[in-house]
Amino acid sequence: MPMARWVRDEVLNQPADFVDFLMNDYLMKNGFKQTERKGEQVWKEGDGYFSMARFLKYSYINGVLHLEAWVGLFRENALKGFAGSLPKKFYRESLEELLRLLHQPIPQNGMDQTGQPVVVQVPDHSGPAVPAMVLGILGIAIGLLIPIIGVILSGIAMSLGQRARNSSKYGIARSAVILGTIGMVISLLNWIGGIILNFLLF
Known part of the structure; x- marks a missing residue:
């Protein structure tokens, strides 16, 4: 193995x-x-x-x-x-x-001790998905104007998107990761391009 x-x-x-x-x-x-x-x-x-x-x-x-x-x-x-x-x-x-x-307990009759139906707990971390998508879009847009802020927003979008990939909003989260990656690349290229341009001009 x-x-x-x-x-x-x-x-x-x-x-x-x-x-x-x-x-x-x-x-x-x-x-x-x-x-x-x-x-x-x-x-x-x-x-x-x-x-x-x-x-x-x-x-x-x-x-x-x-x-x-x-x-x-x-x-x-x-x-x-x-x-x-x-x-x-x-x-x-x-x-x-x-x-x-x-490991959660499952009574044989499907009822808890008070006679209420048992609700099975399932893992879901969908909360960060939508904010990650919004930050990913902002990271691309702002990265074209202010690269340092674009890097920060894109990084947060990627982080939140990765967490929300383990959720019922997997599709949105995965899109957020992709957008964050694109935003990071655009921001870094814009940042490096600005440094090179300043060097050539001055």
């Missing part, structure tokens, strides 16, 4: 349909699609260019959930390390929250 993968074997002893429900909810919200990679069936999200490619593989046998997660389109990278540290951190935290919610 590749050592670059984040691997967990979690003893849940939960009903298989409950585990399938939470796993499918997580995969759908995060935009994962099933694909074949190097001869094994895995779940993949991200193109590896504008947004970091994330991979997930899991199985649930005899009450034990086996998880393998990694990032990187061309080579497997663990969910730690300096390169891409922020998206790795958010991805790892989302998986740890998923494991926590998989």
Whole structure:
């Protein structure tokens, strides 16, 4: 087994349909699609260019959930390390929250102790998605005029977008990451161009 993968074997002893429900909810919200990679069936999200490619593989046998997660389109990278540290951190935290919610008690009759229907908690971090999109657009627009502010806004947009990729607003969040990346490039090019122009003129 590749050592670059984040691997967990979690003893849940939960009903298989409950585990399938939470796993499918997580995969759908995060935009994962099933694909074949190097001869094994895995779940993949991200193109590896504008947004970091994330991979997930899991199985649930005899009450034990086996998880393998990694990032990187061309080579497997663990969910730690300096390169891409922020998206790795958010991805790892989302998986740890998923494991926590998989342990929530599920009464057999679907009712809690007061006789009310049990509401299953599911992971969702959709709050930053829309603000990230707005900041990404502003980062591009302002980056053409004031590069330093464009860099700041684009950086915040990328950070918030990465966090919201683990949510039901995955599509908006991913767009925010792309816009933030474009805004960052435009702002930096404008900044460097301004420095070169000043040097040539003065």
